[in-house]
Amino acid sequence: xxxxxxxxxxxxxxxxxxxxxxxTAVAMVAMFPLLMASLIGFQIDRSFDTETELISLPxxxxxxxPSLMRYLESRHIDxxxxxxxxxxxxxxxxxxxxxxxxxxxxxxxxxxxPAKVELYLDQANTAGDADVGRVHDALFGYxxxxxxxxxxxxxxxxxxxxxxxIDTIDVSxxxxxxxxxxxxxxxxxLFSLLMGGMYLAIDATxxxxxxxxxxxxxxxxxxxxxxxxxxxxACVVFMAFSLLLSLLSWFVALRFMPLTQIGMTPNFNLPxxxxxxxxxxxxxxxGASLMTLIASFTKTYKEAQTWLSFAILAPTMPILIVxxxxxxxxxxxxxVPSLSQHLILVDMISNEPINGLHAAISVASTFTLGxxxxxxxxxxxxxxxxxx
Amino acid sequence: xxxxxxxxxSFGEVHAVRGLSFDARDGRITGLLGxxxxxxxTTLRILCTxxxxxxxxxxxxxxxxxxxxxxxxxRIGSLPHDSGLxxxxxxxxxxxxxxRLCGLDKGLxxxxxxxxxxxxxxxxxxxxxxxxxSHGQRTRVALGRALxxxxxxxxxxxxxxxxDVMATRSLRELIRKLKDEGRCxxxxxxxxxxxxxxxxxxxxxxxxxxxxxxxxxxxRQRTGRDDLEEAFxxxxxxxxxx
Numbered sequence: 001x002x003x004x005x006x007x008x009x010x011x012x013x014x015x016x017x018x019x020x021x022x023x024t025a026v027a028m029v030a031m032f033p034l035l036m037a038s039l040i041g042f043q044i045d046r047s048f049d050t051e052t053e054l055i056s057l058p059x060x061x062x063x064x065x066p067s068l069m070r071y072l073e074s075r076h077i078d079x080x081x082x083x084x085x086x087x088x089x090x091x092x093x094x095x096x097x098x099x100x101x102x103x104x105x106x107x108x109x110x111x112x113x114p115a116k117v118e119l120y121l122d123q124a125n126t127a128g129d130a131d132v133g134r135v136h137d138a139l140f141g142y143x144x145x146x147x148x149x150x151x152x153x154x155x156x157x158x159x160x161x162x163x164x165x166i167d168t169i170d171v172s173x174x175x176x177x178x179x180x181x182x183x184x185x186x187x188x189x190l191f192s193l194l195m196g197g198m199y200l201a202i203d204a205t206x207x208x209x210x211x212x213x214x215x216x217x218x219x220x221x222x223x224x225x226x227x228x229x230x231x232x233x234a235c236v237v238f239m240a241f242s243l244l245l246s247l248l249s250w251f252v253a254l255r256f257m258p259l260t261q262i263g264m265t266p267n268f269n270l271p272x273x274x275x276x277x278x279x280x281x282x283x284x285x286x287g288a289s290l291m292t293l294i295a296s297f298t299k300t301y302k303e304a305q306t307w308l309s310f311a312i313l314a315p316t317m318p319i320l321i322v323x324x325x326x327x328x329x330x331x332x333x334x335x336v337p338s339l340s341q342h343l344i345l346v347d348m349i350s351n352e353p354i355n356g357l358h359a360a361i362s363v364a365s366t367f368t369l370g371x372x373x374x375x376x377x378x379x380x381x382x383x384x385x386x387x388x
Numbered sequence: 389x390x391x392x393x394x395x396x397x398s399f400g401e402v403h404a405v406r407g408l409s410f411d412a413r414d415g416r417i418t419g420l421l422g423x424x425x426x427x428x429x430t431t432l433r434i435l436c437t438x439x440x441x442x443x444x445x446x447x448x449x450x451x452x453x454x455x456x457x458x459x460x461x462x463r464i465g466s467l468p469h470d471s472g473l474x475x476x477x478x479x480x481x482x483x484x485x486x487x488r489l490c491g492l493d494k495g496l497x498x499x500x501x502x503x504x505x506x507x508x509x510x511x512x513x514x515x516x517x518x519x520x521x522s523h524g525q526r527t528r529v530a531l532g533r534a535l536x537x538x539x540x541x542x543x544x545x546x547x548x549x550x551x552d553v554m555a556t557r558s559l560r561e562l563i564r565k566l567k568d569e570g571r572c573x574x575x576x577x578x579x580x581x582x583x584x585x586x587x588x589x590x591x592x593x594x595x596x597x598x599x600x601x602x603x604x605x606x607x608r609q610r611t612g613r614d615d616l617e618e619a620f621x622x623x624x625x626x627x628x629x630x
Binding site: 006384 | 433436437438439440459461466467468469470471472474475485486488491517530533534
């Protein structure tokens, strides 16, 4: 036990001194939720803006169509003076859209000739799509209104001009989009958990071998079981730090997301943070042992890095699959590590009651897998070929 | 005292060590001399219990490498080919880590590490991280690290390879000092002059076997060559004939 602790202590000190790897890991883990928060916040803001927000529309020759201008203003479109050259202004991106009303607009209208207005836009400029759409809709609305007035003046039912009543229903609500992103939260928690131990898992096996420190270490009067378990223990501690950092970062990030605006109240207070941490604890042993095991089969640090980058995607696979299939927790899912944690976490965050049996099975089965993998590491560490 | 008894070791098709037997006595420096691929490193790895012999065994101060591998490791200190220091730890921390792993008493560790630093004259850079050390500095620290548990037997795998003249000289002095303390030093090298300058007994190895095992003068007599390099080649020729 004493030796296990000494190995553990050395690995922790050693890795804390690897500032570059440490900072990279911390930055990745801590920055991600904040980035996500601003992204979601931006999405929500944008979707709220569209209908009522005032947009401004540069118009050339506004004086030729005063009643059209009034109509546009009633649709929250602010009329401003247009540029001298509409085409150039849109092309250079000075304006997303410009409306030009020719001088004979009033005459054409009076003579029942389809009155020409010109809408300058750049279809390659997707950022202007929303504004262009609204201007277009408003012009079409004005067109419909005038048509209705004209036919009813002649004693004809204006509904004759409306054989179809098209009602567009947009189901991609902002809350739906945010929910998908939040559903990925457990994916990122697991990812940060694994990331936190990756450098150490490599360093403790492929790294030791590459710099030639494995041979003298194994020549010491120490059992190899203690050495490898000490290394796994150090790996576990770094993973725990990484997970804690990620959880706290999400905790902070969620405060800044205007989720209540869209009727979402994610349940992510400190007790839930703690519960999530405890739920994910058995994953430490699974992750540390799995990564150590894989790294011990590789020849160099670089090779181990390549393999592990793939390997840390493996536990996140089931999560991706269920979030696309939208599966609900079931008893048999609880035997699958990472999947069980994801399903329980989603319920926790959306404030659903947690099935105690599910949680117990999840913890027990994941822990069992971790012990088996750690045992496999011990076996591999006793092989002669370990030295390469 | 190291006694190797008829060890064999194969890696797949390659029969690296074929029935090797020799003794290395206390208070003497025994050189394992042979060209690259002769099986020197494999032999040392078997003595460190990193590899198990396919046949035969080796006894180190009464402990058998197969039956009591941990007992053997307690009796040996090993300096591998690469010094294998942890670059982010200081020289002192590198030595102290091994001292703790060997289970030295907490109170004793500091004294022990201090005395090793003094003996090996590495005080100047003891508190610097190993990352920037020269090859010579690394080798000295690694040797110090191998001595933390006061092993009676020392296994050194080509320790002077790549060292400059000064570093080689001072390392030789150190190794002689360890011999004078009554330790058994086993030293591998492919450099004739190195072995001649340092060793009391020489085992010339070729193709996994011992070609000749004698004192330096004994080898001169048996091969009938005065020049050791000639003697080395003559001994190798004797193996080829078998």
